[in-house]
Amino acid sequence: MKIKIGFGILVFFALMALAGPLLIGADPAATSEDGLQGPSAEHWLGTTQTGQDILTQIVYGARISMGVGVLSAVIANLLAILVGLVGGYFGGAVDEVLSVLTNIFLVLPALPLIIVLAGYLPQRGVGSVAVVIAVTGWAWGARVLRAQTLSVRRRDFVQAARASGEGPLRIIFFEIMPVLLPVIATSFLATVVAAILAEAGLSFLGLADLSTVSWGSMLYFAQNGQALLIGAWWWFIPPGLCIALIGTGLALVNFGIDEIANPRLRTVKVRKART
Amino acid sequence: MRFLARRLGFYLLTAWAAITLNFLIPRLMPGDPVELLVARMKGNVEPEAIDAMRRAFGISDANLWQQYLDYLGNLARGELGRSITFFPTEVSTVIADSLPWTVGLVGVATLISYLIGTSLGVLMAWKRGTWLDGVLPAATFMHAVPYFWVALALVFVFGVTLQWFPVSRAYGLDVMPGMTGEFAASVLYHAALPAITIVIASMADRILGMRNVMVTTLGEDYVVMAEAKGLTSRRVMWAYAARNAILPNITSFALSLGFVVGGSVLTEIVFSYPGIGSMLLKGVENEDFPLMQGIFLVISLAVLVANFLADLAYVVLDPRTRQESE
Numbered sequence: 001m002k003i004k005i006g007f008g009i010l011v012f013f014a015l016m017a018l019a020g021p022l023l024i025g026a027d028p029a030a031t032s033e034d035g036l037q038g039p040s041a042e043h044w045l046g047t048t049q050t051g052q053d054i055l056t057q058i059v060y061g062a063r064i065s066m067g068v069g070v071l072s073a074v075i076a077n078l079l080a081i082l083v084g085l086v087g088g089y090f091g092g093a094v095d096e097v098l099s100v101l102t103n104i105f106l107v108l109p110a111l112p113l114i115i116v117l118a119g120y121l122p123q124r125g126v127g128s129v130a131v132v133i134a135v136t137g138w139a140w141g142a143r144v145l146r147a148q149t150l151s152v153r154r155r156d157f158v159q160a161a162r163a164s165g166e167g168p169l170r171i172i173f174f175e176i177m178p179v180l181l182p183v184i185a186t187s188f189l190a191t192v193v194a195a196i197l198a199e200a201g202l203s204f205l206g207l208a209d210l211s212t213v214s215w216g217s218m219l220y221f222a223q224n225g226q227a228l229l230i231g232a233w234w235w236f237i238p239p240g241l242c243i244a245l246i247g248t249g250l251a252l253v254n255f256g257i258d259e260i261a262n263p264r265l266r267t268v269k270v271r272k273a274r275t
Numbered sequence: 276m277r278f279l280a281r282r283l284g285f286y287l288l289t290a291w292a293a294i295t296l297n298f299l300i301p302r303l304m305p306g307d308p309v310e311l312l313v314a315r316m317k318g319n320v321e322p323e324a325i326d327a328m329r330r331a332f333g334i335s336d337a338n339l340w341q342q343y344l345d346y347l348g349n350l351a352r353g354e355l356g357r358s359i360t361f362f363p364t365e366v367s368t369v370i371a372d373s374l375p376w377t378v379g380l381v382g383v384a385t386l387i388s389y390l391i392g393t394s395l396g397v398l399m400a401w402k403r404g405t406w407l408d409g410v411l412p413a414a415t416f417m418h419a420v421p422y423f424w425v426a427l428a429l430v431f432v433f434g435v436t437l438q439w440f441p442v443s444r445a446y447g448l449d450v451m452p453g454m455t456g457e458f459a460a461s462v463l464y465h466a467a468l469p470a471i472t473i474v475i476a477s478m479a480d481r482i483l484g485m486r487n488v489m490v491t492t493l494g495e496d497y498v499v500m501a502e503a504k505g506l507t508s509r510r511v512m513w514a515y516a517a518r519n520a521i522l523p524n525i526t527s528f529a530l531s532l533g534f535v536v537g538g539s540v541l542t543e544i545v546f547s548y549p550g551i552g553s554m555l556l557k558g559v560e561n562e563d564f565p566l567m568q569g570i571f572l573v574i575s576l577a578v579l580v581a582n583f584l585a586d587l588a589y590v591v592l593d594p595r596t597r598q599e600s601e
Contacts, residue, residue, distance in 0.1 A: 111533075111537025205541070240428070243419070
C-alpha cells in the first residue's frame with residue numbers, strides 16, 4: 001500500500017518533468033502584464049511579480065530539481081558502491097582507511113560544506129552543482145553497503161567464485177553487487193531526497209544557477225520579491241509543496257521496502273488492547 | 276572507557292580532516308580564489324584586502340608543505356585571518372559575535388525536538404493500531420519538508436498575517452543588550468519562530484526513527500516477560516522497551532546533527548537571525564573566503580563536539596560500553 005502510493009506520487013512527478021513542458025509549451029521565464037495575480041482560470045497557480053506563470057515554472061522546475069537530484073544521487077551512489085563494496089570485500093587496511101574516510105564524511109555537516117564549495121565554483125551550472133552535492137552525500141550509502149558486503153562475502157557462492165579463480169573486481173561487481181541491488185536501490189532513493197533538498201537549499205540561497213528555473217530558485221525569487229509581505233502565498237507554497245511531496249513519495253517507497261523486510265513495522269490493527 | 280577513548284580518537288582524526296580539507300579546498304578548486312575575487316570586483320580591491328586574503332590562505336611562494344605548517348600554526352593561535360566583508364575585523368571576532376546566537380537557538384531547539392519527537396515515537400509504537408498511527412503519514416511528509424520552506428510558511432502565517440511574532444533579528448530595536456529581563460524577553464520572543472521551525476522540521480526524523488526501533492524492541496522476549504510479571508505498562512514502556520530502543524536512536528540522532536545544522540543555516544537566513552548561518556551566506560555572497568572557511572571550520576568542530584556529547588550520553592545509558600575489558 002505504502003509502496004503503491006509512493007510510486008503513484010513519483011510517477012506523477014516523473015511524467016510532469018518529462019512530458020509537462022511539451023504539453024504547456026510556454027516559456028517559464030516569459031513575463032507578462034498581469035503580475036502578482038492569485039490563482040485564476042487563466043493562471044491556475046497565479047503569477048509572480050513580473051507576471052510569470054507559476055504553474056509553468058513548477059512544471060519546468062521539476063526538470064531541474066529532479067534532474068539535479070537524480071544526477072547527483074547517481075554520482076553519489078557510484079562513489080558509495082565503489083567505497084562500500086571495495087572496503088567490505090577486501091577488509092584489512094584498505095577497509096580501515098575507507099571506513100574512516102566514510103565516517104569522516106558522515107559526520108561533517110554537508111550543507112555548510114556544499115555552500116563553501118559552491119562559493120568557490122567559477123560557474124555554478126547544473127552539472128557542477130550536482131557534483132558538489134554528490135561529493136558530500138555518498139557516505140551514508142557507503143556505510144550501509146559496506147556492512148552488507150561484509151555479510152555477503154562469507155557466503156558460499158562468493159567462496160565458490162573465488163575458488164574458481166575469478167578476479168576480485170569481477171567478484172565484487174558481478175557476484176556481490178547483484179545481490180545488494182535492493183540495498184543500493186533504497187540508498188539511491190534516500191540520496192535523491194537529500195540531493196533535491198540540498199539543491200533547493202542552494203538555489204534558495206541564490207548559490208545555484210539562477211538563470212534556470214528550479215523549485216529552489218522560485219523560492220529564492222519569491223523571498224527576494226517580498227512574496228511573504230505582499231501575501232502572495234501562491235508564489236512560495238507550490239514549490240515547497242512539490243519538494244515535500246517528492247520526498248514523501250520516495251520515503252513511502254523506502255518505508256514500504258523496510259516493512260517487507262521487517263514485518264513488525266507494519267501498521268496493523270492490534271487486537272490485543274494494551275492498557 | 277575504551278569506547279570513549281576510541282571515539283575521541285576518531286573525532287580528533289575527523290577534526291584534523293576538517294582542518295586539512297579547509298586548507299585544501301581553496302587550492303583544489305578551479306581558479307585562484309584571490310584572482311577570482313579581484314576579477315569579480317573588477318580590480319576595486321584595496322591592496323590590504325588582497326594581502327589579508329593571501330595571508331589568510333597562507334598562499335605564498337613557499338611550497339605546499341610549508342604553507343600547510345604555517346596554516347596550522349596560525350590556527351593554533353586562533354588566527355583565521357581578516358574578514359573581507361567586515362574588513363578589517365578578524366574572522367575570529369565575527370564568529371565569536373555570531374556563534375552564541377546559533378548555539379543558543381539550535382541547541383535549545385534541537386533538544387526540544389529530540390525530547391518531543393522521541394517521546395512521540397515511543398508512544399506511537401506502544402499504541403500501535405490506534406488513532407496515533409494517523410501521525411505517521413504526517414511525519415513522513417514533514418520528514419521531507421525543507422527547513423526554509425517551513426520557515427517561510429511560519430513567517431507568512433504568524434509573522435505577516437497574524438502578526439503574533441517578529442520575523443527578523445534576534446532582539447527588538449527598542450531594547451539595549453544587557454543582563455536585563457526586558458532584553459531576555461525580547462530575545463526569547465524573537466527566537467520563537469526560528470526555534471519552532473527547527474523543531475517542526477527536525478522532529479519527524481526522531482518520531483519515525485524511534486517508532487521503528489521501539490516497535491522492533493517491543494517484540495523482544497524481555498518485554499513480554501516484563502508484561503507477564505505484571506509490571507505497570509508505564510514501567511514496561513519506558514524502563515524496559517524505551518531504555519533499550521533509545522540506544523540506536525542516539526546514534527542516528529548524532530548522525531543527523533550535520534543535517535540539522537545545515538537546516539538551521541537556512542532557517543537563520545530566512546529570519547535574518549544574526550547567527551553563524553547568516554554570516555556564512557554573507558561570506559559567500561561577498562566572496563569573503565576567509566570568513567567562509569572560518570565558519571565552515573567552526574561549524575564542523577561544533578558538530579564533532581555535539582557528536583562526542585551524544586557518545587557520552589550513550590555511555591551513561593549503556594552499561595556495556597563502560598566495561599573495562601572487551
